[in-house]
Amino acid sequence: MTKKRAFLFPGQGAQAVGMAKDFYDHFLLARETFEEAEEILSRNLSKVIFEGPFEELVRTDNCQLAIYLASVAIGRVIRQQLPEVLPSFCAGLSLGEYAALTLSDKLCFASAVPLVEARATFMQEACEKSPGAMLAVLGQNVDELEALLKESAAPQKVWIANLNCPQQVVLAGSREGIERMQEFLLGRGVKRLRLLDVGGAFHTPLMESARRKLSPLIQKVSLRESPIALVMNATGEEVSSLFEMRALMIQQVTSPVFWEKGIRKMEERGVEEYIEIGPGTTLTGLNRRIGVAGTTLNVEKVEDLEKLGAEVYERTLKG
Structure with missing residues (x-):
C-alpha cells in the first residue's frame, strides 16, 4: 500500500x-x-x-x-x-x-x-522602516510564555510569531523590545534563548x-x-x-x-x-x-x- x-x-x-x-x-x-x-x-x-x-x-x-x-x-x-x-x-x-x-x-x-x-x-x-528581531524560547509552552509577556509589561512591541513545537515558541518584535524581553526572561530563569538569523520581526x-x-x-x-x-x-x-x-x-x-x-x-x-x-x-x-x-x-x-x-x-x- x-x-x-x-x-x-x-x-x-x-x-x-x-x-x-x-x-x-x-x-x-x-x-x-x-x-x-x-x-x-x-x-x-x-x-x-x-x-x-x-x-x-x-x-x-x-x-x-x-x-x-x-x-x-x-x-x-x-x-x-x-x-x-x-x-x-x-x-x-x-x-x-x-x-x-x-x-x-x-x-x-x-x-x-x-x-x-x-x-x-x-x-x-x-x-x-521598523527594525526588528526574532527570539526562539525553548523549554516554555505558549501559555507560560503569554503569562510572562503580560508580566513583563514592556512598552516595546513584542508578539508570539511562531508556535513550532512543544516547548518552542518564537517571539518577534522591535529590536529594543526583544533585547528587553531577553533580559526579562533570563531574569525569570528562562535560560534557553536563541536569537534567529533573520532581518526583522516577521509574522507580526x-x-x-x-x-x-x-x-x-x-x-x-x-x-x-x-x-x-x-x-x-x-x-x-x-x-x-x-x-x-x-x-x-x-x-x-x-x-x-x-x-x-x-x-x-x-x-x-x-x-x-x-x-x-x-x-x-x-x-x-x-x-x-x-x-x-x-x-x-x-x-x-x-x-x-x-x-x-x-x-x-x-x-x-x-x-
Whole structure:
C-alpha cells in the first residue's frame, strides 16, 4: 500500500552559502530552475547563493528567493528522479509556504518567482522602516510564555510569531523590545534563548506595510486546484478553497505561524512519512520534538536523494 507522505519546506533562517549547489551541478532540471528564475527577474541569483558572502545572502530580499529556489530545485529533481515518491500533502514554514504552493501544483513557478521577490522586497522595506528581531524560547509552552509577556509589561512591541513545537515558541518584535524581553526572561530563569538569523520581526504587525503592498499581487496571481493537499501557516489547517488560500497567503505576513498544529493535522489525516526538502534540517528536528509517529527524512544534498532512492527501491523489493 502506498504511504501517505508530506513534503515540508523550510523558511528564512535555513539559508547557507552553497545550498543546492550539488543539485545544480548534477541535474539539468535544477540548473534550469535557477536559470528560469534569473531570466524572469533579470538577476544573477546563483552567484550570491553559491558564493555569498553570507552577509549578502542573509538579506531578506536575497534570502527568501534563495531558499525558495533551492527548495523548488531540489523538489523538482525528487519528482523527476523518484516519480513514485508523491506527496499527499505539502506544507512550508513561513516563506517555505511558497515552495509548498509550487510543489503541490497550486502556484506555477513562473508566477511564484516574481511574487516571492515582491514579498522579499516589501518585507525588507518593512525591516528597514521598523527594525526588528526574532527570539526562539525553548523549554516554555505558549501559555507560560503569554503569562510572562503580560508580566513583563514592556512598552516595546513584542508578539508570539511562531508556535513550532512543544516547548518552542518564537517571539518577534522591535529590536529594543526583544533585547528587553531577553533580559526579562533570563531574569525569570528562562535560560534557553536563541536569537534567529533573520532581518526583522516577521509574522507580526511590524510587517503590516509589506502585507498591504503584497495583497493586490496575491489577489491577481493565478492559483489552481490539484490533488495534493496544502496545510497553511495562518491556521494550521488543510485548505482546499482557492479563495481561502489567497486570503491566508496575505494574512500569513502579519499573523503567527501555527506549525505544530499543521503537523498534527497531517498526522491526523494519516501521513506516515515526512520529507523535508531544502537547506537545513530544522523541520526534521521540529518533527522529532512534536513526536510524530511517522518517519521524517530530509533531502538537502544529492547523497540524501540517493539514500531516499535506495530506501524506495528496498521497499519495492519487499512489496
